[in-house]
Amino acid sequence: MKMGLMDKLNSVDHSSPNHSEEKHLDDILDRAESLMAAIEAEGTPPGVHLAYELEYQRGGRNIVESGFWGLLGLMFIGVPLGMIVMMLLAFLSNPSGATPLGLICLPLLGVGAFAFASMGKDIVSEPVRNLTDPDPVEHVVERTWLDPGNRFVAVYLHATDDESGIEHKPEIVTAFFVGENSYVSVGTQHPHGGADNVDPGREIVAIYAMTKITDYHSAHTITFAYGQRLKADELGKTISDVMGIRLKN
Incomplete structure (x- = not known):
């Protein structure tokens, strides 16, 4: 730059x-x-x-660009969280079927999801500001x-x-x-x-x-x-x- x-x-x-x-x-x-x-x-x-x-x-509002980056940021937040929710539901529905590898992967996935969610928050913040409170x-x-x-x-x-x-x-x-x-x-x-x-x-x-x-x-x-x-x-x-x-x- x-x-x-x-x-x-x-x-x-x-x-x-x-x-x-x-x-x-x-x-x-x-x-x-x-x-x-x-x-x-x-x-x-x-x-x-x-x-x-x-x-x-x-x-002013840039609906196309802000919409694109806003959706991308929401994907960074939503996809990892959705995977964690699905794994938790699978574990709760059948605790006896959980494998040691699965129990290890769940917290690791949580750490990764937190990192992706933090990145998604940074990506989505400016598009949201542009759409709700444009310059x-x-x-x-x-x-x-x-x-x-x-x-x-x-x-x-x-x-x-x-x-x-x-x-x-x-x-x-x-x-x-x-x-x-x-x-x-x-x-x-x-x-x-x-x-x-x-x-x-x-x-x-x-x-x-x-x-x-x-x-x-x-x-x-x-x-x-x-x-x-x-x-x-x-x-x-x-x-x-x-x-x-x-x-x-």
Whole structure:
């Protein structure tokens, strides 16, 4: 799982005598916040480019996905418990027919059932919450900004509550400086999968910030629908030209 900027900041060992990485991450956060403030106050600053804008919705009930994971979690809980109940009923109906192996297996099955039930509880909790108390539906705009003068890339998220129309404070999705080892890649993930689970594929533009200052190798990925390779190539070339970093196809 990709570690975000704030996660990385929180994970830094502040007791370490070497604070080079911590300082670099603080510089990233400071630059990201100042750029966001400038954009909010005055619009696009001179020399800064809006590379890409993505709009989507988040929140609300997801009946299909929550239903699937909810049923899966209930299976983890119900199947082992059902097996234990059946074995107990069989034992109680004919105690004399119980074998030593069966008596040994019953508590072991109980331990396994407890583990599966605990796992099922973790799986089912989020789907239940989504169905009973969903997050508010929000209209989201995610913008990728390029600041070649400062060798800086920042992605901000703007969310507006659909019901109230209230616009929330912008969020920093990710931000990083680019260096001589940084590059942007453009690739295609082809459709794959079986009849019941087909991945439609996608075109991928990824910016990799490989710097010598820190081991924080950040990346930001922008995806297009499969078949929109021309758009992906154009965006990749734009990012490469504006930021002065290599383009890999």
